[in-house]
Amino acid sequence: MSRFLSKASESLLPYTPGEQPQGRKFIKLNTNECPYPPSPKVAEAILAGYEEIAAGCGTAGAAGRAEKADCGCDAGATEAGKMAEKVAQIMPPELANLRLYSDPEERVLIEAIAAHYRVGTNQVIAGNGSDEILGFAFRAFCDSEAPLQFADLTYGFYPALCGLYGIPFRVVPLEEDFTLNIEPYKNCGNNVIIANPNAPTGMNLPLSAIEEVAASNPDRVVMVDEAYVDFGGESCVSLLPKYENLVIIQTFSKSRSLAGARVGFAIANPELIADMNRIKYSFNPYNVNRLSILAGAAAMRDWDYTKECTGRICKTREKTTEALRALGFTVLDSKTNFIFAKSGDMPGKVYFDGLREAGILVRRWDSERIKDYVRISIGSEEEMETFVKETEKLVEAARKGR
Amino acid sequence: MSRFLSKASESLLPYTPGEQPQGRKFIKLNTNECPYPPSPKVAEAILAGYEEIAAGCGTAGAAGRAEKADCGCDAGATEAGKMAEKVAQIMPPELANLRLYSDPEERVLIEAIAAHYRVGTNQVIAGNGSDEILGFAFRAFCDSEAPLQFADLTYGFYPALCGLYGIPFRVVPLEEDFTLNIEPYKNCGNNVIIANPNAPTGMNLPLSAIEEVAASNPDRVVMVDEAYVDFGGESCVSLLPKYENLVIIQTFSKSRSLAGARVGFAIANPELIADMNRIKYSFNPYNVNRLSILAGAAAMRDWDYTKECTGRICKTREKTTEALRALGFTVLDSKTNFIFAKSGDMPGKVYFDGLREAGILVRRWDSERIKDYVRISIGSEEEMETFVKETEKLVEAARKGR
Numbered sequence: 001m002s003r004f005l006s007k008a009s010e011s012l013l014p015y016t017p018g019e020q021p022q023g024r025k026f027i028k029l030n031t032n033e034c035p036y037p038p039s040p041k042v043a044e045a046i047l048a049g050y051e052e053i054a055a056g057c058g059t060a061g062a063a064g065r066a067e068k069a070d071c072g073c074d075a076g077a078t079e080a081g082k083m084a085e086k087v088a089q090i091m092p093p094e095l096a097n098l099r100l101y102s103d104p105e106e107r108v109l110i111e112a113i114a115a116h117y118r119v120g121t122n123q124v125i126a127g128n129g130s131d132e133i134l135g136f137a138f139r140a141f142c143d144s145e146a147p148l149q150f151a152d153l154t155y156g157f158y159p160a161l162c163g164l165y166g167i168p169f170r171v172v173p174l175e176e177d178f179t180l181n182i183e184p185y186k187n188c189g190n191n192v193i194i195a196n197p198n199a200p201t202g203m204n205l206p207l208s209a210i211e212e213v214a215a216s217n218p219d220r221v222v223m224v225d226e227a228y229v230d231f232g233g234e235s236c237v238s239l240l241p242k243y244e245n246l247v248i249i250q251t252f253s254k255s256r257s258l259a260g261a262r263v264g265f266a267i268a269n270p271e272l273i274a275d276m277n278r279i280k281y282s283f284n285p286y287n288v289n290r291l292s293i294l295a296g297a298a299a300m301r302d303w304d305y306t307k308e309c310t311g312r313i314c315k316t317r318e319k320t321t322e323a324l325r326a327l328g329f330t331v332l333d334s335k336t337n338f339i340f341a342k343s344g345d346m347p348g349k350v351y352f353d354g355l356r357e358a359g360i361l362v363r364r365w366d367s368e369r370i371k372d373y374v375r376i377s378i379g380s381e382e383e384m385e386t387f388v389k390e391t392e393k394l395v396e397a398a399r400k401g402r
Numbered sequence: 403m404s405r406f407l408s409k410a411s412e413s414l415l416p417y418t419p420g421e422q423p424q425g426r427k428f429i430k431l432n433t434n435e436c437p438y439p440p441s442p443k444v445a446e447a448i449l450a451g452y453e454e455i456a457a458g459c460g461t462a463g464a465a466g467r468a469e470k471a472d473c474g475c476d477a478g479a480t481e482a483g484k485m486a487e488k489v490a491q492i493m494p495p496e497l498a499n500l501r502l503y504s505d506p507e508e509r510v511l512i513e514a515i516a517a518h519y520r521v522g523t524n525q526v527i528a529g530n531g532s533d534e535i536l537g538f539a540f541r542a543f544c545d546s547e548a549p550l551q552f553a554d555l556t557y558g559f560y561p562a563l564c565g566l567y568g569i570p571f572r573v574v575p576l577e578e579d580f581t582l583n584i585e586p587y588k589n590c591g592n593n594v595i596i597a598n599p600n601a602p603t604g605m606n607l608p609l610s611a612i613e614e615v616a617a618s619n620p621d622r623v624v625m626v627d628e629a630y631v632d633f634g635g636e637s638c639v640s641l642l643p644k645y646e647n648l649v650i651i652q653t654f655s656k657s658r659s660l661a662g663a664r665v666g667f668a669i670a671n672p673e674l675i676a677d678m679n680r681i682k683y684s685f686n687p688y689n690v691n692r693l694s695i696l697a698g699a700a701a702m703r704d705w706d707y708t709k710e711c712t713g714r715i716c717k718t719r720e721k722t723t724e725a726l727r728a729l730g731f732t733v734l735d736s737k738t739n740f741i742f743a744k745s746g747d748m749p750g751k752v753y754f755d756g757l758r759e760a761g762i763l764v765r766r767w768d769s770e771r772i773k774d775y776v777r778i779s780i781g782s783e784e785e786m787e788t789f790v791k792e793t794e795k796l797v798e799a800a801r802k803g804r
Contacts, residue, residue: 002673004623004647005680006545014683017506028502037498046497095448096439098697099659100430104419128530128664131686139566143408164541164684166568221406245406257501260692262530271404278407281416282566284533290662291693295500 015160027383030361035380038257039305045298050092102290109293112300122270130251130264136276141221142167149190182209186216195225197233200375202334210236214243223247230255232335244269256299263296317378323388338377346398348372358390417562432763436659437782441707447700452494504692511695514702524672532653532666538678543623544569551592584611588618597627599635602777604736612638616645625649632657632712634737646671658701665698719780725790740779748800750774760792
């Protein structure tokens with residue numbers, strides 16, 4: 001901390017992201033990324049027009065290219081024109097267009113999301129990852145008069161964001177078995193955020209539970225973080241027409257294989273979306289970059305591909321869960337692309353370190369309630385086979401050591 | 403505003419970005435973008451390894467590709483492997499890698515920036531555009547005990563951000579001739595932000611003036627927004643070793659032709675950068691996406707290209723300035739990629755509307771002091787020739803009408 005840091009910033013609780021290894025090659029099961037690449041349509045969208053460029057030549061073609069690249073200069077006539085033309089010839093048009101600001105309204109992306117969920121485009125806002133969207137929602141709806149309530153074991157970024165905006169929060173412990181009891185959330189006087197399915201537990205609440213919470217807090221905002229909903233949960237978008245206080249937050253980082261593009265969004269009633277836009281335009285009007293707008297829109301439209309990927313991941317998850325249970329692990333029922341598991345034979349730290357030694361990264365937290373659990377992202381079938389084999393070795397060693 | 407909007411959010415002053423026209427094709431001189439595409443190295447960085455893929459085929463090649471794409475699956479063996487392999491064959495590796503989170507430390511980008519400015523990597527922080535960087539700095543260093551001071555005519559986003567974080571601010575009017583008098587900034591008791599060169603005036607302060615402000619406020623942070631510095635200004639990076647309270651903010655949106663990639667950065671002493679990282683990790687740990695990290699790094703390394711582009715733009719700026727002055731305009735001396743100009747023959751609104759009618763977008767504000775000025779981004783030579791021709795017609799019509 002420098003001596004210039006403001007008083008208001010001293011008490012912040014910054015979030016610690018999962019390790020992003022540089023150098024050594026790990027099997028990376030620590031940040032819930034998708035093991036499969038994004039839809040081929042994503043590449044098509046970013047490279048649109050490029051194939052043509054690579055193939056074509058001659059003056060007429062060049063003029064056409066400059067036009068396509070929207071590069072703002074009539075090609076050919078002058079020195080500057082020649083330079084721009086030369087670059088346009090070797091550059092995919094959408095990359096040449098990076099010189100221009102992105103659409104602050106992210107129309108292409110928002111239209112694709114709205115079409116998929118059958119809501120109005122005025123019911124959607126997009127962000128630089130769902131972390132930014134969470135920030136918009138927290139800042140728009142919470143303050144000292146409207147604190148935020150969430151579980152003790154949930155996404156660790158919620159308290160960090162509350163710190164950033166000076167929002168008081170109430171933490172409600174999950175039950176002994178990690179289920180979320182909705183009673184303390186009903187008619188609670190606070191705004192509420194529930195990750196459903198929850199992380200790091202992976203456990204899912206039925207739609208009826210979310211509905212009870214929304215119905216019992218008509219004057220508070222109920223935010224549902226559906227980052228993992230595509231792996232077996234059920235989105236509460238269907239509840240929107242009945243509850244004007246619902247904000248549904250999703251991401252492209254998990255089921256849509258675009259963690260590195262940083263795209264998230266919220267769906268809510270138009271008035272609440274307008275409120276969140278008020279924050280966005282006080283904050284970062286051009287918040288999603290051009291290529292991520294294209295990538296997100298293309299991924300959203302290729303739902304078949306998402307279904308294929310999530311289907312495979314769910315199958316691998318069930319197989320891995322069974323294998324771990326056969327090895328004496330407690331594994332919570334997951335509706336996500338990760339599992340939360342505890343060995344019957346060794347402390348969480350020993351298991352975590354053993355896996356790391358074997359070249360496998362998973363995630364673990366030191367907090368008392370869950371220190372013996374690790375969170376394991378579901379990788380490809382092959383990765384999970386390796387993971388199970390290495391786990392077998394560690395269990396065997398632990399049993400021998402006793 | 404919905405009835406759920408927090409009290410704290412009601413008073414926000416959201417920023418209005420320049421019009422991003424959809425549909426009709428305009429000559430777009432309203433948001434200070436670069437008329438030339440980004441460096442060819444940007445495309446090379448994003449497409450690295452793709453040419454190879456497009457050319458190659460066969461099993462050995464496919465395995466190599468999957469490796470290169472870091473797609474997390476041993477290609478070939480299983481159904482899922484086959485799917486991933488198929489996609490990797492048609493997709494540039496860096497696009498396949500979008501499934502993975504970006505490096506939260508943005509190492510590649512930060513190393514390129516640090517190398518160019520000959521500072522340590524711990525003296526640089528990158529953000530989702532310099533708007534985000536401004537947010538990090540404001541939130542880190544300003545609060546009710548350390549208000550912020552800036553000019554009345556400067557980047558309109560500063561008061562918006564102050565509103566977002568509840569930071570009190572003091573506005574100091576520019577002189578009659580739009581120069582910034584540094585006297586009220588000396589030993590002022592506030593944190594300070596100065597855009598240098600300033601927008602929308604385009605006018606530049608010498609390094610010695612910035613130094614005086616930094617030296618006279620040793621217990622306050624002096625932020626210098628150098629968004630336009632590459633068009634004839636002089637960066638105050640050279641002052642850093644002497645002033646631990648300096649924060650220099652730059653962007654890739656103007657001179658580096660990457661407005662649509664959303665990349666900005668700050669250079670400061672390591673302690674102040676650590677403070678800003680504290681905000682970032684409370685806020686959006688993966689704040690710059692994968693492709694923009696690559697694009698920014700490549701653009702930074704290709705300084706010759708930047709120099710070529712900025713040189714051409716400065717030449718066009720001088721030519722346009724002369725032409726406007728010959729037509730009876732007052733044109734402020736600009737060290738940026740735009741000019742701020744007032745016709746001697748018609749009100750600003752009439753000129754603005756006339757240009758728009760002719761298919762040319764510029765920017766104008768309604769505030770009393772500058773309502774007769776328009777801000778004109780410098781486009782390509784051809785665009786500016788068209789602009790001058792259309793201006794001639796409007797001046798002629800205005801003179802006839804009198």
